[in-house]
């Protein structure tokens with residue numbers, strides 16, 4: 001585990017708002033006794049709720065960040081967002 005010193009900013013995957021708040025955890029029962037705990041976040045701007053959020057640090061975008069965003073765009077298309 002790497003320990004990030006950068007301050008992490010959460011970004012809504014739907015509207016890219018930074019107004020994401022932590023909304024607790026949900027326990028998703030994935031079968032016989034294999035429940036996993038997911039973190040949940042709520043977007044105050046568009047109402048998005050989910051465990052999938054972007055987190056970016058305060059630094060400038062790197063190539064991997066940009067590549068990640070392109071991947072995200074594909075995911076969003078698949079999800080119909």
Ligand SMILES: [Zn+2]
Pocket residue numbers: 012013014015016017043044045046047048
């Ligand atoms: Zn949003």
